Amino acid sequence: MEEQVRGFIKDRFGEAVIREDDFRGEQSFYIKQEALVEICQAFLEDNELQVTFLSDITAVDWLGHERENEGRFELIYNLYSLTHAHRFFLKVHLPSEAPRIASLCDLWPGANWMEREVFDLFGVEFVGHPDLTRILTPDDLEGHPLRKDFPLTYEQPQFSWNKDEPPEVIR
Amino acid sequence: MPEQKTVTLNMGPQHPSTHGVLRVVVELDGERVVKATPVVGYLHTGIEKTMESKLYYQALVCTDRMDYLAPMSNNLGYCLAVEKLMDIEVPEKVQWARVCLAELTRIKSHLVWLGTHSIDLGAMSMLLYTFRDRESIIDVYEACGGQRMMTSYIRIGGLAHELPVDFDKKVRRAVKQVNEGLADYENLLTNNEIFINRTRNVAVISAEDAIAWSLSGPMLRGSGVKHDLRKANPYSGYENFDFEIAYGEKGDAYDRYLLRLKEIRQSLRIINQALDGMPEGPYRARVPGVVLPPKEDVLYKMESMIFHFKIITEGFKAPVGSIYQAIESPKGELGFLITGDGSNRPRRVRVRPPSFINLASLPRLVEGGMFSDVVCAIGSIDIVLGEVDR
Numbered sequence: 001m002e003e004q005v006r007g008f009i010k011d012r013f014g015e016a017v018i019r020e021d022d023f024r025g026e027q028s029f030y031i032k033q034e035a036l037v038e039i040c041q042a043f044l045e046d047n048e049l050q051v052t053f054l055s056d057i058t059a060v061d062w063l064g065h066e067r068e069n070e071g072r073f074e075l076i077y078n079l080y081s082l083t084h085a086h087r088f089f090l091k092v093h094l095p096s097e098a099p100r101i102a103s104l105c106d107l108w109p110g111a112n113w114m115e116r117e118v119f120d121l122f123g124v125e126f127v128g129h130p131d132l133t134r135i136l137t138p139d140d141l142e143g144h145p146l147r148k149d150f151p152l153t154y155e156q157p158q159f160s161w162n163k164d165e166p167p168e169v170i171r
Numbered sequence: 172m173p174e175q176k177t178v179t180l181n182m183g184p185q186h187p188s189t190h191g192v193l194r195v196v197v198e199l200d201g202e203r204v205v206k207a208t209p210v211v212g213y214l215h216t217g218i219e220k221t222m223e224s225k226l227y228y229q230a231l232v233c234t235d236r237m238d239y240l241a242p243m244s245n246n247l248g249y250c251l252a253v254e255k256l257m258d259i260e261v262p263e264k265v266q267w268a269r270v271c272l273a274e275l276t277r278i279k280s281h282l283v284w285l286g287t288h289s290i291d292l293g294a295m296s297m298l299l300y301t302f303r304d305r306e307s308i309i310d311v312y313e314a315c316g317g318q319r320m321m322t323s324y325i326r327i328g329g330l331a332h333e334l335p336v337d338f339d340k341k342v343r344r345a346v347k348q349v350n351e352g353l354a355d356y357e358n359l360l361t362n363n364e365i366f367i368n369r370t371r372n373v374a375v376i377s378a379e380d381a382i383a384w385s386l387s388g389p390m391l392r393g394s395g396v397k398h399d400l401r402k403a404n405p406y407s408g409y410e411n412f413d414f415e416i417a418y419g420e421k422g423d424a425y426d427r428y429l430l431r432l433k434e435i436r437q438s439l440r441i442i443n444q445a446l447d448g449m450p451e452g453p454y455r456a457r458v459p460g461v462v463l464p465p466k467e468d469v470l471y472k473m474e475s476m477i478f479h480f481k482i483i484t485e486g487f488k489a490p491v492g493s494i495y496q497a498i499e500s501p502k503g504e505l506g507f508l509i510t511g512d513g514s515n516r517p518r519r520v521r522v523r524p525p526s527f528i529n530l531a532s533l534p535r536l537v538e539g540g541m542f543s544d545v546v547c548a549i550g551s552i553d554i555v556l557g558e559v560d561r
Contacts, residue, residue: 023492024255052382056528058521060493060510065518067491076508078495078523082382082396085403089495110385113531121219136212136560145220146519152224 001086002027008049013039021091028076028089036077036092037102043079044107053080054104055087057114059122063096063148072096073124077104100125121146177205180542184213188291188546191556195533195545202542207534211527214560222520226486227253228327228463230520235321237522238558240283243276243312244500246325251406252496252507253327256489257461264452265329266408271342271445272315272325273407273498274438278349279308280501280553281431288428288550289360292369297359304352307345314341328462329455339446346439353435360428370424374536374548377422384532387525388503390552393430394422400499407498411448412441424551431553461487486515493519502526502553522561526554 009017009029016035021028031039043051056078062068071093080087094101103126104111115126116135123144126132134141143150183194192213198206218237222230234245247269254261286301309319314335316322324331335341360366376386381394391398399416401409417433419426456462459478468475489511497506503525512518529552536548 021492024258024494026494028493054385055497055504056385056506056508056521056523058508058519058523060519062512062518065512067512076493076521078506078508082398082403087404087495087497089493108385109383109535110528110531113528114385117527134212136215138212145217150220 001084030091033092050083051081054108055080061148073099103129207537214556218561238555241276241280243272248498248505252509255494261456262452263450274441277438277501284553291550307348311341333454373424373544375423393419393427524558526558
């Protein structure tokens with residue numbers, strides 16, 4: 001199955017694949033962000049591979065690591081073929097400034113909440129999402145908690161005598 | 172004729188049938204649900220963020236607190252993921268003991284589900300029977316990990332301690348108790364007219380929709396999709412066990428009820444096999460620098476003591492890269508995506524929460540149905556808010 005997936009993606013979207021990785025035997029493809037929807041749709045509609053199950057969407061923040069050069073946010077799309085019991089990953093690197101990518105909600109309705117969660121916790125904008133609002137954190141929260149530069153805690157509690165001083169931030 | 176208007180009703184977050192702090196905003200036209208919007212996040216504790224600032228072995232305790240009804244499954248998923256990241260093989264005995272404990276956990280989680288789901292639908296006495304039987308499983312937990320809920324018994328590279336001396340006896344007692352209890356549940360519910368009326372053709376989802384909504388576990392199998400990660404991508408030695416995948420046909424709440432009862436039976440089968448064939452051997456892998464050495468060695472051998480000290484104080488360094496390990500938890504596909512960045516703390520731990528993703532389909536299940544069926548739909552998804560919100 002690994003060969004088939006590789007052949008499929010290399011044949012049809014050879015230019016969009018940046019590199020392939022098989023860390024610990026897990027197949028993943030780093031792709032260009034413009035090609036994401038097209039590739040997913042092709043997989044979804046292919047009757048032989050039967051990649052019909054979108055297992056998960058998540059992201060990793062590489063701030064301060066050498067991998068940041070490829071793009072600060074790494075989006076990981078976890079695809080699974082129920083008939084062949086094969087799992088592989090599509091990975092996209094997004095830049096630090098205004099990360100945005102096309103939504104997969106039209107292909108899989110289940111992508112709705114997964115994308116909302118990534119938006120909430122990482123601040124990645126999904127273009128074309130029907131209801132891109134915060135899901136886990138309060139609506140009025142500032143910032144995106146799973147980003148590496150989100151403050152872990154504020155040290156000095158604020159009282160009446162120091163309420164005008166900005167709190168000391170620990171990152 | 173006056174314009175027809177809908178009524179918006181707020182359900183939760185404090186509502187007994189929401190199994191925690193789930194809020195659903197329901198738009199009603201008479202008794203019909205026009206639109207349902209689940210609102211989650213009331214229990215958000217930032218577990219994924221917390222895990223990023225812990226050493227790998229410290230982050231384990233966070234996993235118990237997500238799906239607190241199935242702590243061992245969460246431990247297992249996390250440990251398998253870290254073992255995959257660090258490329259560790261565990262002894263055979265550990266695998267068998269883990270399978271045994273994971274299946275006990277599945278039964279325990281299903282029993283809580285059965286009790287609460289039927290109490291939602293008006294069958295008050297079920298909860299007493301299921302909790303009576305769940306108690307015997309918690310006894311096993313207590314004997315193993317010393318605690319009844321947050322056990323953290325399954326550790327990276329093995330188990331926390333040797334299995335207790337009366338493990339076999341305790342588990343067999345639990346198996347017997349559950350086996351007898353199953354007859355009670357079936358007598359009370361399976362042919363109960365009220366129960367059938369409340370669950371048949373309620374919260375129906377077709378196989379195509381279930382796949383499109385990324386459902387997993389009993390929600391997916393209830394619709395007739397024969398997919399179980401224990402068979403499809405066996406982990407922890409599940410390929411050595413003989414069991415069947417239970418699945419439903421219609422994809423309604425009653426099918427999912429029958430399916431979970433069948434799953435309990437299959438789990439009992441697996442546990443019996445695991446007990447009968449439990450191999451001898453160490454309870455922890457020997458991987459210097461990653462897995463804690465046995466306590467006896469720490470007391471008498473210099474090297475082991477140094478490794479022990481180093482692991483506890485600075486942990487171990489993981490390679491750069493992401494791995495994903497999914498297990499079939501009682502609620503569905505529980506996946507851990509762990510990204511190492513060369514340091515001793517994970518860059519990212521993503522939990523693929525089955526409850527969260529299954530709950531996303533709630534509007535699809537209830538829209539167009541009756542309002543009273545919302546309670547049944549929420550119950551039959553089997554959510555744990557600790558896992559939904561993390």
